[in-house]
Amino acid sequence: MTSIPAAVALLALTLGIASAPEAPHTRIEICYDPTFDHQVPHTPILIDGDNNFTAANGVTGGSGTYPDPYLLDNWVIGTSSQNAIEIRNTSLPFEIRGTITCGGFSSYLHDGLRLDNVTNAHISSFQAAYHRIHVAIENSTNVSFETGFVGGVDFPDQGSVTAVYVWNSSQVTISNLDDSWGGGSVAIGVHLATVRNTRVEYSRLVAPGTPISFDHSQGISLVSNDVRGSNGVSGSSSAGVLVSDNAFNWCLALHMEMFRNVQVLRSTFENDADGLQLMSVVNATIRGNSFGPGPTDYYGGGGFTSISSRDLIVMDNEFRHIHFGAQLQGSANVSVFHNIFDRILYPAFDDRGVENRWDGGYPSGGNYWSDYNGTDLRNGPGQDQMGNDGIGDKPYVIDGDSRDRYPWVTRWGPTVDNATVDQGDAFGASPLSHQFAVGLPSPILVAIRATPIQPRPPFLPRPKG
Secondary structure, eight states: OOOOOHHHHHHHHHHHOOOOSSSSTSSSTOOOOOTOTTOEEEOOOOEESSGOOOOTTTOOOOOOSSSEEEEEEEEEEOOOOSSSSEEEEOOEEEEEEEEEEOSSSSSOSSSEEEEEEEEEEEEEEEEEOOEEEEEEESSSEEEEEEEEEEEOSSSOOOSSOOEEEEOOOOOOOEEEEEEEEEEEEEOOOOEESOOOOEEEOOOOOOOOEEEEESSEEEEEEEEOOEEOOOTOEEEEEEEEEEEESSSSSSSSOEEEEEEEEEEESSEEEEOSOOOOOEEEEEEEESSSOOOEEEETTOOOOOOEEEEEEEEEEESSSSESSSSSSEESSEEEEEESOEEEESSEEEEEEEESGGGGGOOOOOTTTTEETOOOOOOEEEEETOOOEEEESSSSHHHHEEEEEEEEEOBBTTTTOSSSTOOOOOHHHHHTOOOOOOOOOOOOSSSSSEEEESSOOOOOOOOOOOOOO
């Protein structure tokens, strides 16, 4: 019989697990990482107040200062009756690293790590399995969670298992999180509720329920994540949201409802049922994104949908081989230009007609439509002067009162030198620089350029070290 490391044997006894090896992907294997051969078993840890950062409570070093935070290092904690690590009401800097927590068999009533009313916390190389919530952060400020692996298998039918839950907190960063550790998964990857200035980045989130959800929050940044769970990213009643350089695959992708001041930039949407959907959103920029079918389905997914929204800019995006491109339903003051619509079953829809614009005026032009059947023999604002200019001589008709007046005849846009967006045509009374706030004291100004930007590789794990 293969021997079990001492740390695992003691953890097994703590949980009431037999000390014999189990089949692959069972609780013992999930709760022990052989690369951490110096981990030491510890009973559940509770620290309440700065005075309780003591060796008896799991502190292995540090002085509680910024250059030398208190350190809880390399513990393995098994518990089925309480939170594995709970720290509350502290203000001194501390760090938890190289630690594994493992919950009970089927109750899932307790958490792996719970922080409540703490300031200045850093968690790194943290692993958790079989908890109600793997990491809970509440009423806290300046917390960073980096390189975390959470998961487990054989989740019970009752209740939900959440990887990271953040409530009523600010300045929280979640980085390099993987919610599928051990071959299992969680119901909810990251849930943010009533948070401010919080960032989720460089993470792989495949929760079968909802990989990322948030509500009643401000200043949210989702950057360079790989999102593959069923419901993708879902948010409501929030403001100042940045979604940049993410990959959405095989999910409902990105749904935002009742938002203000949104940017969705340089992200890829592949094999997604709904792609990007905005409902009751005010002031958003959708730029430099790619909507495609993935490796198999030709018309497998959707593109961009706006429902009951206003003051939107949709530009420099590519829609290819998908079911629908851009849909505007009950939306007003929407500008859609400099996009590529390549072999789309239903390229565009707009039920508000002249209230929206499908081009950037002349000579900037509108969009490229692969099914456009016009010629390019003339130029000028009225397309009545001899000589081509890269813009079709007749409009691209979307419906009876919606049209792209200056469709591109190539994917690369017009050939007129120094093409600029026509301010009045593209944005009505809005200035050329479309202004919006992103949860910051002063607004960020985004200048709208005529030259398309190309999507960047969306998911690049943050370098270690």
